Amino acid sequence: MSDATSMAEDFASGRSDPVQALEQTLDQARQSTSVFISLSAERARREAEAAAARWRAGQPLSVFDGVPLAWKDLFDVAGSITTAGAAYRRNAPAALLDAPSVGLLCRAGMVSVGKTNLSELAYSGLGLNPHFGTPHNPHGSDQPRIPGGSSSGSAVAVAAGFVPIAMGTDTAGSIRIPAALNGLVGYRSSSRRYSRDGVFPLAHTLDSLGPLTRSVRDALAIDDLLNGRTQLHTARSLKGQHFVLEQGALDDIEPAVRNNLLRAVERLKAAGALIDVRPSATFQATLDLIKHQGWLGSFEAFALHQALLDSPDAEQLDPRVRRRLEAARALPASQLIALTDARRRLQQQLVAELDGAILITPTVAHVAPALAPLEADDDLFVNTNLATLRLTMPGSLLDMPGVSLPSGRDALGLPTGLLLSAPSGEDARLLRAALSVETALNF
Numbered sequence: 001m002s003d004a005t006s007m008a009e010d011f012a013s014g015r016s017d018p019v020q021a022l023e024q025t026l027d028q029a030r031q032s033t034s035v036f037i038s039l040s041a042e043r044a045r046r047e048a049e050a051a052a053a054r055w056r057a058g059q060p061l062s063v064f065d066g067v068p069l070a071w072k073d074l075f076d077v078a079g080s081i082t083t084a085g086a087a088y089r090r091n092a093p094a095a096l097l098d099a100p101s102v103g104l105l106c107r108a109g110m111v112s113v114g115k116t117n118l119s120e121l122a123y124s125g126l127g128l129n130p131h132f133g134t135p136h137n138p139h140g141s142d143q144p145r146i147p148g149g150s151s152s153g154s155a156v157a158v159a160a161g162f163v164p165i166a167m168g169t170d171t172a173g174s175i176r177i178p179a180a181l182n183g184l185v186g187y188r189s190s191s192r193r194y195s196r197d198g199v200f201p202l203a204h205t206l207d208s209l210g211p212l213t214r215s216v217r218d219a220l221a222i223d224d225l226l227n228g229r230t231q232l233h234t235a236r237s238l239k240g241q242h243f244v245l246e247q248g249a250l251d252d253i254e255p256a257v258r259n260n261l262l263r264a265v266e267r268l269k270a271a272g273a274l275i276d277v278r279p280s281a282t283f284q285a286t287l288d289l290i291k292h293q294g295w296l297g298s299f300e301a302f303a304l305h306q307a308l309l310d311s312p313d314a315e316q317l318d319p320r321v322r323r324r325l326e327a328a329r330a331l332p333a334s335q336l337i338a339l340t341d342a343r344r345r346l347q348q349q350l351v352a353e354l355d356g357a358i359l360i361t362p363t364v365a366h367v368a369p370a371l372a373p374l375e376a377d378d379d380l381f382v383n384t385n386l387a388t389l390r391l392t393m394p395g396s397l398l399d400m401p402g403v404s405l406p407s408g409r410d411a412l413g414l415p416t417g418l419l420l421s422a423p424s425g426e427d428a429r430l431l432r433a434a435l436s437v438e439t440a441l442n443f
Helices: 004-013 018-031 041-056 100-107 152-159 177-180 216-226 255-270 281-293 295-308 312-316 319-326 333-354 369-374 377-387 393-397 427-442
Strands: 037-039 068-072 110-115 167-169 185-188 210-214 242-246 274-278 359-362 402-409 415-421
Touching: 004 018, 004 041, 004 100, 018 037, 018 041, 018 068, 018 110, 037 152, 041 110, 068 152, 100 110, 100 216, 152 167, 152 177, 152 210, 167 185, 177 185, 177 210, 177 402, 185 216, 185 427, 210 216, 216 312, 216 402, 216 427, 255 274, 255 359, 255 402, 255 415, 255 427, 274 415, 281 333, 281 393, 295 312, 295 319, 295 333, 319 377, 369 377, 402 427, 415 427
Parallel strands: 068 110, 068 167, 242 274, 242 359
Antiparallel strands: 037 110, 167 210, 185 210, 185 402, 359 415, 402 415
């Protein structure tokens, strides 16, 4: 399957056009199950026809003019209801305006196909949704497997070839996890890199936006468009680039995840990268902090949704999501203050410890698990959710931009992922490094 850059090159050459691409996307989307919550066919057709005319005139608005994309159903798209994957919001008023991020990509000529499914209120790393259904991971040929969450529909829409790009959000791993489980590139930006206005929140401190794509070059192009610039990106040599492979993160992971990651590291070394294999004191301290002091996002999610939990609408919530939200009701304020203070110290410590290096970890410790047992067993769901989120939560707590890259497959053909992360605000450097890493791994 081609990426968005290749699709746009086909538009430029006349081998295809945005209208053809859109009609194929809409056909596939309508035949899919639980991937999309809503489609914006009329809007999309208007946008695609305008883009096709611009390509014929040789005047595209951007490198991605006419490229179809999908939006996680947390983003406001004018004329569409933002459900946040929740039954109680099915009849909410439609959005009057596009979220700023939607508007920016629309003005770049991209075609908004519709809104994708997600874990209810974006509050799970597995992607199950009892209200709108659970999209199946397209790589689960032996049995239905989870898509990963919470950006489940966005990941499956790209992995199944419906769209080359879908936008997601990430509070504890919700872009990086489904990217890894579906064999995609997933970029979690630093939380303040893009406007979050018009995006339904979960945890104000930790929420971030980003694309799920088939290539790093596409993620770089989206970053450029959302920042109002156009650049030519080429992969740089890895010779002399410094990475730290977090040794402790190699424990308690499935053999395929570990073996694929180590093979990838050997390829990076062969390309000239300098890779230190050692524990990261900051990463390990952050894991311990989360384990013993709790999750900052739990405090913020409860505060955000307390009025909902105290209303009759709470009865419509997924019981698993409701229990997670309610679990933070009795947490003491002193715990929140301790977490916030520790977070600030660890962020400063991380900058000094990495000293310009990029951190490498597995994205998820396992491949996509089977769906049916998780639907049937609440305890298994809770334990699997924690295990799935474990390696991405430190990066979220420290506001580290992260790029998950495919690292290989297991014996059943299920994807594994490796995660590149950098200190908060170092997104541009991270994305350039990810482009070089991807090039080395695909050579």
